[in-house]
Amino acid sequence: MSPRIRVLVVSIVLTLIPALAVAAEPVIELPTLGGAHAQAEDINDLGQIVGWSVRVGVAVEATIWNSGVPSGLGLPGAMRFSFANAINNVGEVSGYSELGTMPGEPGNLTTATFWGAGGVVDIGAEMAFTSSIAYDINDNGVVALQGDNPGPFGFTAGWVWSLAQGGIPAGADPIYRFGANYGINNLNDVVGFGAAGFDGAQAILARFNGAGWDNGVEIGPQAVRAPAAANAISDSGIVVGQAGDGGVHVFEAAIFTLDPAKPVEWLDTLDDFEDSTALDVNDSGMIVGYALHYAYPEPELRAVVWVDEEIYDLNHLLKRNSSFRILIRATGVNENGDVVGYGKLHNGDTRPFLIERLGQGPSSGLFGHPRTPAKLR
Numbered sequence: 122m123s124p125r126i127r128v129l130v131v132s133i134v135l136t137l138i139p140a141l142a143v144a145a146e147p148v149i150e151l152p153t154l155g156g157a158h159a160q161a162e163d164i165n166d167l168g169q170i171v172g173w174s175v176r177v178g179v180a181v182e183a184t185i186w187n188s189g190v191p192s193g194l195g196l197p198g199a200m201r202f203s204f205a206n207a208i209n210n211v212g213e214v215s216g217y218s219e220l221g222t223m224p225g226e227p228g229n230l231t232t233a234t235f236w237g238a239g240g241v242v243d244i245g246a247e248m249a250f251t252s253s254i255a256y257d258i259n260d261n262g263v264v265a266l267q268g269d270n271p272g273p274f275g276f277t278a279g280w281v282w283s284l285a286q287g288g289i290p291a292g293a294d295p296i297y298r299f300g301a302n303y304g305i306n307n308l309n310d311v312v313g314f315g316a317a318g319f320d321g322a323q324a325i326l327a328r329f330n331g332a333g334w335d336n337g338v339e340i341g342p343q344a345v346r347a348p349a350a351a352n353a354i355s356d357s358g359i360v361v362g363q364a365g366d367g368g369v370h371v372f373e374a375a376i377f378t379l380d381p382a383k384p385v386e387w388l389d390t391l392d393d394f395e396d397s398t399a400l401d402v403n404d405s406g407m408i409v410g411y412a413l414h415y416a417y418p419e420p421e422l423r424a425v426v427w428v429d430e431e432i433y434d435l436n437h438l439l440k441r442n443s444s445f446r447i448l449i450r451a452t453g454v455n456e457n458g459d460v461v462g463y464g465k466l467h468n469g470d471t472r473p474f475l476i477e478r479l480g481q482g483p484s485s486g487l488f489g490h491p492r493t494p495a496k497l498r
Contacts, residue, residue, distance in 0.1 A: 147438045147484035148445060150466075151473040154184060154191050161186070161461040161473030162216075163207045163401075163453040170453075170461050171205035171214050172473055181224050183216050183236065186473070194236045197243035203234060207257045213237045215255035215264045217245075233266045237284070248280070248288040255282075256303045256313075257353075265292075265311055267301035279313050279325070281305070281334070291334035293325045300325065303362075304353040311337070312351035312360055316344070324351040324362055324377055340377040341384045342366050351377055353401045361388075361399035361408050374399035374410055374427070388427050391434055391494045397425065401453050406430075407479070409451035409460055412494075423494060424448035424462045426479060426487075433487050435460070436495035438476065447497055448474060 153159040156175025164170045170186040176193070183194040183205035196203045200218035208214045214236040221229030232245030233255035244266065245253035253268035264282045279292025279302035293300035293315025299322075300315035309329035314322040315337065321344035327337035340360065341349045347365025354360045360377040364370070364385055374388040374397040388408065390397035396413040408427040412434070413420055424435040435448050448464035460476040476484055 146440060146443070147476055147482070147487075148435075148440075148443060148448065149189070149475040149477070150444050151186055151189060151475060152191055153472070154182060154193055156180075158471040159184065159191070159473050160463040160471060161452060161475070162205060164455045164459055164461045164475075165208045165210045165212075166455045166457060167210060167212075168455075168457075168459060169208055169212060170473065170475065171208040171216075172452075172461075172463070173204040173216075183214065183218075183234070185214065189475075195241050197232070197234055197241045198246070200232065200234075200243075205236070206255060209258045209260045209262070211260060211262065213258055213262055215258040215266070217254040218243070233264070233268065233282070235264060235282070235284075237262070239284075242284070244282050244288070248282065252277075253280075254301075256301070257305045259305045259307045259309065261307065261309065263305060263309055265302035265305040265313070267313075277301070279311065279315070279327075279337075281309075281311065289333070292327050292337050293323075294336040297323075297325075302327075303350065306354045306356045306358075308356060309334075310354055310358075312354045312362070313337075314348075314350035315339075322348040322350055324349040324360075324364060326351060326354070326360060326377070326379070340379055341375065347372060349375075352399060355402045355404045355406075357404040357406075359402050359404075359406055359408075361402045361410075363396075363398040372396040372398075374408070376408075376430075386430065388430060389432055389492070391423060391425065391432060392492050393494065394421075394423070397432070399427070400451070403454050403456050403458070405456070405458075407454050407458060409454045409462070411450040422449045424451040424464065424474075426451060426454075426460060428480065428488065431491045433490060434493065434495045435462075435476065435487070436497065437487050437490045437493075438484055439495070439498070441498060443498075445472070445474065454479075 154174040159174035161172040183203040205216040233253035250268040297315030302313040323344035325337035349364035351362040375385040451462035
């Protein structure tokens with residue numbers, strides 16, 4: 122090889138190295154709307170991601186990321202803040218909006234919100250709720266939500282809503298005085314929790330029979346042992362959340378089997394971590410959520426994934442030059458195995474993350490570390 126050609130080849134290789142390094146980075150940081158903090162909550166099969174982002178100042182707005190580019194979804198009426206929790210494969214989004222001086226303050230008004238092709242719908246106002254939050258939406262445009270029933274004998278319960286049908290009670294049986302619907306699949310089956318009194322929350326499944334929803338049935342261990350909730354249900358019927366058995370499994374991620382003889386399959390947590398929670402699941406059984414360790418001075422959370430019911434810390438995927446210091450929660454997974462969530466940067470800012478095709482390409486090395494917490498850099 123002539124010196125001139127050798128120099129040219131070396132030049133090409135050196136030019137490609139930064140691009141290859143970027144391509145090999147399995148954890149992608151998503152930008153904000155200009156503020157310091159943002160979180161991703163869900164991803165659809167088209168790769169659209171939703172959550173929320175802080176704009177410059179204190180404004181918080183429901184956000185959609187298309188090809189990694191964030192756009193604000195807006196707010197209904199006089200609301201000051203908005204948050205997106207879920208997106209379907211049609212691009213419709215559900216979440217909630219809030220009225221107050223700062224987001225999350227006690228006494229703030231929260232109202233379930235829908236974003237679609239026709240604009241923004243204030244579900245809470247339409248249904249005359251005093252407080253409401255939408256947690257999920259399926260491809261039929263049916264929203265799973267929680268709402269405070271108005272009136273002197275009102276109660277907080279699970280509901281569903283759609284543009285076509287409006288609001289309908291669904292979920293826990295009316296004997297429960299408190300409850301919520303957290304997840305809905307494309308068969309319109311709903312999962313969440315219900316609580317009748319002081320005996321703790323019980324995970325609930327309500328089936329859709331083609332005309333409406335049955336009275337939700339209790340799933341998982343009895344709530345007298347520990348509070349439980351079902352957070353998501355796949356089209357293949359996999360129900361996940363967290364529960365406890367009053368013994369070894371205090372508060373642990375679980376698959377609700379619907380088998381009375383074995384009501385859950387425990388998903389375990391990371392070594393030296395006490396608790397875990399499953400937040401989402403796809404049809405092939407990939408589950409995402411977080412593990413919890415009661416550290417001092419504040420609890421430590423790690424974003425995790427369960428594959429074949431084995432737990433892995435997603436922080437093993439962080440490279441030495443990653444902008445993330447820690448991945449805190451994995452909140453959504455689609456049918457392609459794309460995972461979203463959020464973590465902390467080295468400067469303390471909160472950012473959304475995306476891991477594409479988990480277990481393939483750059484992220485395939487994750488599965489060499491079952492149960493083992495990653496060392497943080």
